[in-house]
Structure formats: C-alpha cells, structure tokens
Amino acid sequence: MLRPDNMARYPDVDLKLGIKSSLPDVKATLGLLMMIWRASNSPAEIAYSKQVGDTIEIADDLAARLTDKYRPIYFGSGITDEQFLERVNNNQLFKSQLESLIVAFELIWRLAKVKFVGNMANSFERTGGKRYDKRLYFTKNMDILDSLLLSDDEQYSRVLLSWLGFGAAGAQTRFITALLQLLVCLSEEAVYKLADGERDIIFNMNSVYAKLLTGGESVDINDTREPKGPLRILKSTLSERMNPFLSYSNTSGVAIASDEKERLAAYQKRVDAYLSLTNAKHIMSTEPQTEIAGDEPAPEVGTTEVPRATSGKNVILYGVPGSGKSYTIGELYCNDENRMERIVFGVA
Template sequence: MKIRPKSIAERHELNLRQGIKSSLSSIRSIIALVYTLYRSNNRKAIVEYSESTNGEQIKLHSILENRIKTFLGIDDLNSINNNPLFKSQMEALQVGIELIFKLGKVEFIDNTIASSAERTGGNRYKKRIRFGTNIQIIDIFLSSYEADLPMFLNKWLQNQKSEKREIDEGIKKMLTIFSEETQFKIRYNNQEISFQQEGIYQEFANGNTVVGRDEHENVGPFRVFKSYVKEGLHPYISENGDEFVAKNTTKDALEYYQIVSNALDLIPKRTQITTLVSSDTDTISAKSINTETRQIVYYGCPGSGKSYKVKEITNTIDANFVFRTTFHPDTDYASFVGCYKPKGNKIHKIEYSKQQLIEILTTMKDSDLNYPMHRFGVEYYFALEPLTRAERKEITLAAGFTDAYLVEMDKSIAAGKHIQHIDKENIISYEFSPQVLTNAYVKAWQDTEKPVYLIIEEINRGNCAQIFGDLFQLLDRDKTTGKSEYPIKADKDLVAHIEKELGVGHEGIKNGELCLPPNLIIYATMNTSDQSLFPMDSAFKRRWDWEYVPINYSKDIDSGKFIINIDGTEYLWVEFLEKVNEKIYDATNSEDKQMGNFFIKKNIDTKEFVNKVMFYLWNEVCKEEYGTQRNFFRREREGKTEFKFTDLFGTDQAAILNEFMTGLGVKSISKLETEETAAE
C-alpha cells in the first residue's frame, strides 16, 4: 500500500550539560568498548550492556560475555568490567558518548532514575545504549580491517595505541569530525565564552595559541574534550600547559578548518547554552538558556499546541522557578507588577514557643532589616507580653543582642499593643502586594545560577503598552551578559519591596533601578486569530523573538488518535482537520482562523463537535460567507445545499453532519479500513 511518509517528529532540545563537573578519561577504551558492544550484539540499534552485581555496581551483561570473548579472542573480562562504561557516572558518559562523539544515547534501563543519580554514593545502575548513525560510519571503516580488528580493539581497550597506525589515525579523524558540532564553555578574565572547535581553528589560522583552561574549573563537555586532547587523540590540537596549540599548520590542516566552518553553516540551529550546574547537588537544571532568545512569543492558530510547547520546555523544572499569568482585557500594570492593597489584620492568636521567638528575632536581625528589635516587638507583642522579664532577656541575648535592647523590646511591645487596641477585631492596613512579574524578578535575582521562567499566556489579549509601561525597555538584553541593556528607575513602593526581599544595594535594585537578570526567561503565547484585540506596536514586538507553532497532522501523537463520533459513525480528527483547514484557507486567504491539532483535547461526540468545532467554524468563518461560494457549510454529496448553524439542532442533525463530512472529502474510519484491506 502506497501512503505518504510520517510527519517530522518533534524532538527535545539537547541538554548541553555545560556545568557538569564529571571527568571522563581513557577515551580510547570507551570508544573501543562501545564499538565492541555494537558488533557483539549483532549490530542491533539498542544494547542493554550491563547487569547488577550486588545492587550497587554493574558488570557486563552475561548474555554478551561469550560473544565478546569470541569476538576479541580473550578469556578474561576484567579489563572490560573495569572500563569507564561500568565505572564512570552516567552524566560523564552522556557528555562523552552523546554530546561529543554522538555515538549513541546512554540511558538507565530503569527510566525512573534521574541522570544525576550516580553523582554521589558510588552506586552504578544498569544502562543501555541506543546507537546513532555514527557507529555505523565507524563500522564501515573498521570492516575494511577485519583481520586486524581484534588487535586494534584489544590495544584500545587497554587505552594504548594499536600497531596499525592507519586504523588509529582514521578513527581519531572520524571522532574529531563527529565532535565538531559540540559546544563548549570556558571562563577567562571574568568573561564567559561559548565556542566550538571552529573558534580554536580560526585562531590557529591566525598564528595564535588558545586558552586551554577555565580560570575556575573545567566543566561540561570542555572537561572531557581536554582529556581527548591530552590523550593525543585530536589530529589538529595538542596541549602545552594551559594552552591549546596547533599540531601543524599545513595546507591540509587549513583546508580542514575551512571544511568545518562550511559544515557548521549547513546545520540550521540556534546556539543553546545551559546554565552551570554544581556536581554536588541533585537539582536538575533547565534544559537550556538560549543566549540570544530570552524572550520568545510562540504564535499560531487556536489549538496548535503553543501552551503545550511551553509546558514541554518547563515540565521538568521545579515549580518554584516557574511563574505563570494569563493576559486579558482587564490586565493592567498593577496586576502584573504589583501595587498597594488594603489588608485586614486579625488579632493574633497563634502561640509561639520561646525557641520559636528566638529563631524569628535572629532571622530578622540577620536579614539586614532596619530596627529589627522594634519590628519584632510590634509584630509579636501578643506572644511576648505574657512572658516574664527574665524570659524576654533570654530571647534578647540568644538572638545576639545585648541586654540594653531589653528596654527597646518593652517599648515595642507597648507600641504593638496600642496599635491593636485601635480596633480589637480588625485593623485595615495597606501594604505592597507583589504580582507575577515582581515575584519572578525577585526569584531570579535570589539565585542567578538557575533559570526562572515567566510564562505569559494569551499575551495579545491584554493591552501590552498599558501592562508593561516603561518596563518594556528592560526587554532589551545585552547579548554578552544577558542582563537588561537599559535599567529603569522603579517606583518607590516597588523599590521598598525588592530591597526588603533582596537587601539594600543588591544588584537587582541598585540605585533604585530595575535590571532583568540573565536567568529570567520570558515565554509568551499568542493566538494569531486574536491579534486584533490589542495590536502590539513595533517597538514592543522587536524586543521579542517569534516562533511559529505549526499544526501537526501526524497520527503518531496524541491528537492523531482523537476520534469524532457522529451518531455511531467515527472519523479521525486529523483527517477532518486537514480537509477543513484547506476550506478555511480558501475562504479567508489566511491561516489565522485555521484550527490546531489540539483544538480538541480528547475523543468527542456529536454534542461536543457541534457546540465547539462547528460553532467555531460558523462564527469565525462561514457566517460571513453564507450565500457565497466560499461558504463550506454545505450538505449532500455534491455540497450544493447550504445550511446554517441553527439547522444543526433539528432531527436530521446526524444526517447533516455526515453529509458535511462527505462534502469535505473526509472518510469514516470504517471506510478507510475497508480501503486499506482491499489494497493489501
């Protein structure tokens, strides 16, 4: 049966692991064993190469033992079981095998285990490799040296050069070619530089040497790359102390440099840089921070999966680092940033122990608040008043104050009691109430090593000029630092709140100015069909990157399996969607009113189809085209008879809908199955 190819599968961005502090050495032995596993497992795409020994360590899977002994001509597997594939932690293997050489994807057989699980404790868990096409390229090359293969592999498994120089040089050249896409990060002279090997070659071509050491600590792929160079595996780069130097500057080398640049030009990718992750924490960082796109608007027709795309990006992020809001016509600056709001303060009835009071006062003292003792006495007078003077003194001294402050505590208790006496039941006071932008801003500055996401749904349903005010200037980011290029003065109320959270003089509110930190990422979604609600001006638009989310007609994703059931006759949602979207385009000359694959979220019956899908089609497209050739609300096989939305609520509802489907050219599932059977 001849059918069309499957649609392009959407894949996740790679986690570039730029901050992983894991080392990986004995590169030769790793490459040799990866290839040995591929060959010994009959060149299959996936190999589960390890099994547990005692629950804490792993060894070669017993199924592979005899195969490898035969293939390599050896009797002892000790060198195999001591290979880094079994001893190194997962993240180091992923950096080397996946990110640098791209030989395959290394993963735990138990997919509930996080990649960071082997960082501490020394435990090793069962793993598999999903091979990529690079392993086949190596196989094609090595198959030309079948007689020398056991000798070559055994030497490399011992991390030694083989006796066949041409094999060694060929594999080294291939591994280097595989690694040219890899992105590295290094810090030098207080600057962070992201680069590929192309950047090293360019300096070599100019007669320069290149910095070969991070001023703090080598991390991520750069750490493994250093081992690769140090072990003499790179044909063009060698190490001399803290420098990379060119092995040679022959014509062939210069030509290779240019070929690498040409090849990188053929790869249509944005450069993605991940934030640094400390190796002694189990916190999983964000997938990546794009150095050029810290503000993205995902736009497309209704239901195309814009929110789903954002959810996929932030799905693995700690919820404390993701802030969400939805714009609507009543959204304003105050509801986005914050403002003063009245607050009713009920009389305090909570009981505090003496130790709790000591901890509260200590925290207030250490947080750089002005007059911490006075604030403490006023706020917690109800808990302090019943205490004896000796108990109050004990709290004062334990929190790090001298006994001279005891008098100040007594005054503050009296003040707090007087304030509450004004209204015994309830006191109305005003305080600054921060909203989503301010909360995200503070969180990002509190921990600049972790990405913080601000998600704005339906951004064009609000008046962005009114909502952002002069804050839109902060969206201009410096390409080097990622911070706002033009800080702005904040309102006094906002300054006071942020100083309370971050501290006076903090970079996030220095001189009373706001400045977005580099780790604050803002994603927004926009329905193109709603773009007339509040048009965005060009000054606001240009500060965002825009990414179109197309309709996905694939039957291999969730929406591809949704079914429309019309009185017992079933239709595939994506079959209907593809046909009706063609009609929408013909009627409107625009894709804005088309429906996305997630316009519905599940299988639907007649009632939901009429009230959600048909109502949308009528209201947004066909109502204005009724009586014209562009109206596709038509029934009967030839589609000659028009119908209105209200006609769908009569006794012939199912007949109209089935004829509507026929007119569009949508076949029922049963008919499609019959045709497929006949074709076979």
C-alpha cells in the same frame, strides 16, 4: 499508497555545560563502545551490564559475544579471556556516572543515548558511588563508524584492543589515525563552555581552529573557575592525543601539531561550511509553495512561527547555573555586556 507523517519534533537538548562530568580514559571508553556494537551485530539498542552488589559488570551474554569475536586476535598476543574481561569490567562504561557517559556519547560524539535500565533520574549516581544497570540506544553515527571498521575488520579490531589497554595487539599507525580522524569529524558540533574571568565563552572546536590559524599562538582553554560539562572531557580527549591536528598540554594550551597547519587550514574551512549547513530551521508554511526558477527570490509566505511580542525593550531570562542563559542571550538578543545586568537570587 501511504503518505509520510510530518517530521518529528524533538525537545531541545540540554548541553549540560554546568555539571561536573569527568571521563578519564576516553579512548578506552569509546573503544569498548565500538567493540560492543561490532560484537552484537549492529544493534539498535542493548542492555550491556549486570548488577554485582554496588557495581556493574559486563552482561554474561555480551561477555560471551565479545570474547568470541576478539579472542582470535588477543589470544595470539598471549592475552587470556580472564585478562580481557577484567580489562572490560574496569572500563569507564562500568565505572563512570551516567551523566559523564551522557556528555561523551550524546553531546560530543553523538554515538548513543545512554539511560538507566530502571526508572531513575539521570543524577542518581552523583553521590554514594553505587552504579546501576544501563542501556545504550545507538545513533546513525555508529553506522558511519562501522563503515570504516568494516573496511579492515582485523586491523581495526587491533586498534580497539590497543585502546582498551592491550598494546601487544599490534595496531598499525595508519588505522589508528584514520579512526581518530573520523571521531574528530563526528565531534565537531559539540559545544563547550569556559569561564574567562567574569564572562562565559561558549565555543566549539571550529573557533579553536580559526584562532590557531589566524592568531599564530596557542589557545588557552583553561577555565578560570572549575571546568565543567563537555570541557572536562575535551581536555581529557586532547590529553590523549585524540585530535591528529592538535597538540595539547594543560600549561601550554592547544597548538597545531607539527606539520599539520596546511591540512588543518583546509579542514577548518570544511568544518565551517558544514556547520553553516547544520544551522537550518524549518518553517511551516500556511500557504501553498510556489516553484521558483533560477535565482529569483522566493515570495514571503505565512508562517506558524510567532515573532517575539513585547511592548518594551527589556528581556528577562532566568535559569539555573550552566543552563545556557548567556549563550541564548548572545545568540538571540544582545551580545553587548554593557546593555545587560546579571542578578543572582539567594535563599534568605
């Protein structure tokens, strides 16, 4: 028999807290992603577009699969294939820059990795307005979503069509709420950054929930400078009422939705418990493991990790704006602004 290899070590994820990553029509974008997955028989990856001049559109074979799957529903609502595909091609999967899709799909919901089909840098679409062919690499979170979508294929197909912009599809509220709730659960590990005067706040939705439940007031997530990274998409998501626990407006901030306080209080505790379990760090032991019975503490063993070695007390951390310096310092070294000095180097 074979033995497994040591588990894979992955590079650190760039949280992209400092890029301008707007994504309008979040619900429609996620809806089409799920429709592509369902129509393509749960693939591991798919190239979903074709180049048309300076734009991209749905690939022909994928367009055929989408119409075959969803025609029985939208045709009954008076929607033609042409109208359906026109709405598909106007979706942000084809209109938005790659980096915006990365923030949504990889960093917030973790549903798929998205890359250019060609060998280009992720920033290639930042200027010029031209769009290039892309490929999706789905994650196991799509399997979690699929377990819900499969529970009532027709009703959830109506939900996805309504998110795409076809309100006549007749989606029922309870199915909409169930899908939104699952998407909220999948997004709880996302990290956001906002500027509060001269300081940066790195937060997740759990900290928003906790503040709402203990403070009794709305929570302001407006950036005192320009909102960037996942924060932009979070605000779009809340504006589209994609979190059933919350209400939101740009002027009034985030508040607990009507009659949801008790449910949110219980959910926040579950989120907090989950996040405490995701903060796991594997330490490679250099000595044999000893089985420990009951609550007896484990003996200390050698480790391949090297502790921070320094003969002084100063730490210099440098990087481009938005790369997470403040977050790293606060988490690993010091969370006291009075013991830190910030220096910005300019070009002469």
